Amino acid sequence: MKKKPIALTAAPDDDEDFDVSAEALERGQRARIFRRTRSDLGLTQAEFAARFRVPVGTLRDWEQARATPPDFALAYVTVIARFPELVTEALG
Numbered sequence: 001m002k003k004k005p006i007a008l009t010a011a012p013d014d015d016e017d018f019d020v021s022a023e024a025l026e027r028g029q030r031a032r033i034f035r036r037t038r039s040d041l042g043l044t045q046a047e048f049a050a051r052f053r054v055p056v057g058t059l060r061d062w063e064q065a066r067a068t069p070p071d072f073a074l075a076y077v078t079v080i081a082r083f084p085e086l087v088t089e090a091l092g
Contacts, residue, residue, distance in 0.1 A: 024065070026068065036081075038059075
């Protein structure tokens with residue numbers, strides 16, 4: 001099995017800490033973008049999912065960093081953050 005590059009090493013004085021791979025760190029950063037966008041709009045996960053046509057289970061996985069949102073989804077949420085009403089209108 002191939003070892004993933006470590007982006008953040010565990011603190012040596014903390015027995016419960018753990019190494020974080022570069023992939024996991026990126027997934028966490030992307031999750032934060034989704035959570036902040038939804039939160040800034042004042043929407044629940046279900047409301048955001050319905051309004052912007054994202055499966056709620058997928059949104060939950062992305063927000064909780066269980067799955068990495070693909071680049072197109074990151075671009076979509078970036079547009080939503082800047083122009084939420086325009087995206088809502090475009091979706092009809």
